[in-house]
Amino acid sequence: MLRLLTVLIGLTLSPAAPTYLRPPSGPSSSTPEPPNLPDSTQQELNPSQSNDAISGASKSYIAAVAQHMSVGLATETSALDVMESNLQSYEEIARLATASGAQIIVFPEWGLFGKGNPARDREAMQDFCETIDGDTVSSPTTIVGQISALAAKFKVAITANVCEVIHKPSLSFPGEDKILYNTEVAFDSDGSLLAKYHKNHPWYTSTFDTPPEEVVSFTTSFGVTFGLFVCYDLVHSTPEDDLLALGVTQFPYSVAEPATLAGREYFEHWTKKHKATLLASNLGNSGSGIFVKGVAVAMVDRGRSHNFAVGQVVVS
Structure with a gap:
């Protein structure tokens, strides 16, 4: 039996103190009070609390999902400036989410460089792409290295969406000597790279290479x-069916779609169909x-960007 303790927290990325979204309250010039949860769930979000007190021997974790409006590309702004500006927003979200006990934070697709531009232009997109190796902690100058450092700084697992370049001949673009992948990276709370996944079904096939299927x-x-x-990927059977067949039911999900296409009802x-969990960051x-x-x-x-939701999930 799944029982859950949740609280919604919103933030405005400004020097003012954050405002909690539930219950509604105005900005405060002092340190905000903890969220006013219903009496039946008025307890600290503490990841180290006994699982037995939550749901027998089930595992539990506290997740945060970001809702982030990416800074786009301006003609006078470099790709690096754009990504580092967005990373500043990521850091503020990470600071507040971990203060609420988050053990994993999910950031959206295109969160570092915006949707549509430069994603529709393969040449422009290359300025946003990096090589990714397993030693990201020792590469602080790269964007991926900075995400790794963010995970280590706040002692939290992070999944984020980036563009990866691999300097090999492209099968999707014959004659080119580089491969561009829409890539999801996952870091543990010490900043180590746990996994990277190449999006199996890229939307912008004129920009990104289509990878071999991965699970x-x-x-x-x-x-x-x-x-x-x-x-x-979510509207396809791969890689979801393979993951579910392996018994995996918890899914960080980076997305960049209007709510009319990827929203509450669909999720x-x-x-419900797959008896699974989606941590959707749009x-x-x-x-x-x-x-x-x-x-x-x-x-x-709805209508609030640069915010996040945080909740405790029991895996039964």
């Missing part, structure tokens, strides 16, 4: 196994939330 999962230091897929239906101002076996456990208010 990628990882297990965090807090003992929960997660499977990876990205946005458009509820999918998680680009923009809607659609982000934690969905467990058909229930929207926590969601960020």
Whole structure:
């Protein structure tokens, strides 16, 4: 039996103190009070609490999903400036989410460089791409290295969406000597690279190479196994069916779609059908939330960007 403790927290990325979204309250010039949960769930979100007190011997974890409006590319702005600006927002989200006990944070597809531009232009996209190796902790100058450092700084697992370049001949673009992948990276709480996954079904096939099919999962230091897929992958049978067949039911899900295409109803239906959990982080101002076996456990208010939802999930 799944029982869940959830709380929605919103933040505005400004010097003002964050405002909790539930219950509604105005910005405060002092340190904000903890969220006012119902009496039946008024307890600290503590990842180290006894699992027996939650659901017998079941595992539990606290997740946060970001709802982030990416800074786009301006003609006078370099790709590096754009990505580092977005990383500043990521850091603020990580700071507040971990203060609420989050053990894993999910960031959206295109969160570092925006959707549509430069993603529709293969040449422009190359400025946003990096090589990725297993020693990201010792590469602090790279964007992927900075995400790794962020995970280590706040002692939290992170999944994020990046562009990876591999300097080999492209099968998708004959004659080119490089491969561009829409890539999801997963870091543990010490900053180590746990996994990377190449999106099996890229939306912009004129920009990104289509990889061989991959089935990628990882297990965090807090003992929960997660499977990876990205946005458009969800409407296909791969890699989801293979992951589910392996017994994986927990899925960080980076997405960049209007809520009309990838929203609450679809996520509820999918998680109910597969008895699974989606930690959906959407680009923009809607659609982000934690969905467990058909229930929207926590969601960020529609119309609010640079916010996040955090909740405790029991894996039974």
